[in-house]
Amino acid sequence: MESFINAIVSGLISGSLYAAMALGLTIIYGISRIFNFGHGVIALIGAYTAWIFVQNSKIADMSLLLGILVTIAFLFLLGFLLYRYAMNPLMKKPNWDISTVLFMLGLGILLENVILQIFGPRVKSIPVFKEGYIRIGVVQINWHEIIIIFIVIIAIILLNVFFKRTRIGQAMRAVAQSIPGAQVVGIDIEKIFSYTFGLAFVVTGISGILLGTKYYMNPHIGWEWMVKGFVIVSFGGLGSTNGAIYAAIILGVVEALATLFLGAMWVWPIWFAIFMVVLLIRPQGILGGRA
């Protein structure tokens, strides 16, 4: 019983990490209809950028905060420019849905190799936010994981406020719901798409940093992160941010229970079995629809 409860808790922790990771993917898809096949590598770029700032420290300090701020600025710019100079011209041509996917896939492979050249193939990780743990009854949680969950919850709240209350956030929702509608009310959709890419890359990069603190990273792990992200957003409903959050939590708990009862090697088969069954029964995912 004790190990069962602890498994649930650890499932909720990885679930919140997966939620953070899937958000960037679902934001881009929900608003621009582009499926970002470079998603995992973008998360990895976030993690490696932050790692530069903390490579010599054992425990996170102000240098990690600085690393996070630089990552945010860098990834926003990367997303913004990538939309402007690559996605936007591609979207003006026929078959843009395929060409953007292939472009992002190619860019992902290119960047993976750039990371390999710069940082080398060895496994790295980002130091934890705070060492030690607390005990609540039978449940034992690391401080670090509590902080991760806290960051994810804050991020989700901030995103919600942004989409509901700010002018640009509302414009993003408008574009997600009707592109011609957005155009006739005077929204510059190309500007909104470029901000969307900037925002989604920032969210993705932060999720990469969190993953880098809890697990480890190497130049190739981005693809594994991306596949998990794809399963989560398809399971939750493409373009639905709430769906992605629920799906991530469910799959996180499934992962922890599968590891507990069957062993870690069963996680992927069970994930994909659930995923395919859900797709067959409900192709639009549990909360299908637009953002």
Place this chain on the structure above:
Amino acid sequence: MLKVDAINGYYADLHVIKDLSLRIEKREVVALFGPNGHGKSTLLKLLCGLQHPRSGSVYFNSEEITAYPAHKIVELGIAYIPEERNLFGDMTVMENLNLGAYNKRAHGSISQNLEFVFEVFPRLLERKNQLTSTLSGGESRMVAVARGLMSEPSLLMVDEPSIGLSPSLRNSVFEALAKINREKGITLLIVEQEIRDALSMANRVYMIKKGQILFEKPAAEVDIDEIEKAYF
């Protein structure tokens, strides 16, 4: 106010608008008639920047706007109400209206315009917190017109405002449009199949056929038979 000079427009690869010219004066109500598939909707899309002419030019208050993107044209004061409505279905009526005032030009007059919109369409006040995907056809049409008004236009172009509406709803939409013109001084360009209704409020009429202007007349000199004949 609006001057269209020999534009050519395409729908996919079809040459839909052919060397078409027209003009609209300030405060006028202009009705645009013509059979389906002869270029009325394409013409409006060309004027509001959702599509662009391959040749010819469009001037708005003497400024050439031919190649402007849609959002820039909205900011100059042209609002376009599409036949498809294109509402934001997962947002409330109020959120839709607020987004109607997205452009900078409209910021200063949001509360004033909201008041006017609710005066013209009292129904929307009752429905203001409802998601627009749950509204009836007539209510959706009202939101589309109201959202267009929120952009503080000086020229409002409406595509088939009465399509799919019951006669009583149709009347209230036309009354609303007349009020918009009379009280706000907003110039109207109306594309309509309900010839009688549109004719009764129009100052001038353009008849479009095969992408060209067949004739142009003051509304008072038009008789309905003449228009109906042109449809065949």
